[in-house]
Amino acid sequence: MPTFSHFQTPCPEAVNSQILQMVVDYLSDISAVALPPSNLLYNVYQYAIGYEVHLYLAALDGSKGIAVELLVATDDDDPEQVLGFALYLPVKDDPQACGVAYMAVRASHRRRGIARALLARVRERYPQVELACAVGKVAWFEALGFQVLGVRGPQVLMSTHDQASDGLMGVLDTAPIYRSLEVRQIHSYLLQKHGKRAMLDAEKQRDRHLDQLTRQAQALVSERLRLH
Template identity: 70%
Template sequence: MPTLTHYNSPCPEAITSQILQLVVDNLTDISQVGLGPSNLLYNVYQYVIGYEVHLHLAALEGGAVELIVATDEDDPALVSGFLLYLPVKDDPEACGVAYMAVHARHRRQGIARGMLRQMRARYPQAELSCSVGKVGWFEALGFRVLGARGPQILMSTRDHSSDGLMATQDLAPIFASTEVRQIHTYLLQRHGKRAMIDAEKQRDRHLDQMTAKARTFIQQRLH
């Protein structure tokens, strides 16, 4: 069984770098946009989500973010999964899942289940949003469907959302950063303007489809 370690202060650099690599490797699965590698904007979202997680990890000391890391029992330096979550202000029993990923080689070993269980021992009311396809898995862990939030399904371990405030990261400054502009310029030079416009349209269609799917799911489930 993996070892689970809770962090509410900055973790070692070796742990941080492996977490960021897990984010990059699992972008399609953990991003709300859900873009696949075939979309030319994939590298942009890899950077943006990676940087968002980097900012969360840097904020561990302030109490607005907490982290659970799963490490290999035989090799404690090897990260097999992580769960990043945000305590809710004014509600000491509630938190929201920001990001979770498990290394491909360590899946189906109960790692995600164990991390979520440890989080819920600290915060009985846990909330998250996920794609329609993951609802059944989270329901099996005790989460309930509350409604749709854009392309995602909002779920909670209770039958209502917390009334407290949850800190969220504003991604607009990251998308407007010099680094993202440089990535976009490189992609534009390599693939051309028409291909980049097509990638944006493909992303928008994908989000519209996910949003419609989430809305239909909620209508069938809750009405």
């Protein structure tokens, strides 16, 4: 079993860099946009999600005015190696609740109960855990005691309780990331490399993909709520 470490202050740079690498490598798996690598906009979203998680990790020092906590699983045999993490946000005015913003497990160590153990430890601290996930992961979370509450964009909102917390969760405004110079530079590079038509096609593919995910989420939520 891995070793679990809990952080409420900034963690070592070696841990940060491995978490950021995981986030970028597993974009399709953990991002709400969930773009496939074949989409030409993939690099834009890789940069954006990496930068967003970097900001959350930096917010552990309290400078952003939001509460952030981090749980990290490391390898017993190689304590320097991060096997998985859960980045979660305690809910203001509700000491029992938190929301998981990002969670990932290294591909080489999946199906070994690490994600399950991460969530169990988060629940020990906050009995009410909320998160949004892709339709394909709903059954897995249901098996862990999560319930479907509703739709959040292209994802399904789930909780360990049968209704959402009334408290507020401090989240970072990610819009400025997509307006940043770096994102514009990546976009310009892709435009030069692939041409305007190809980039417009990539945007249409992304929009169709998001519409499809949203419809799937709505259908699943309707079905689950009808069964209850």
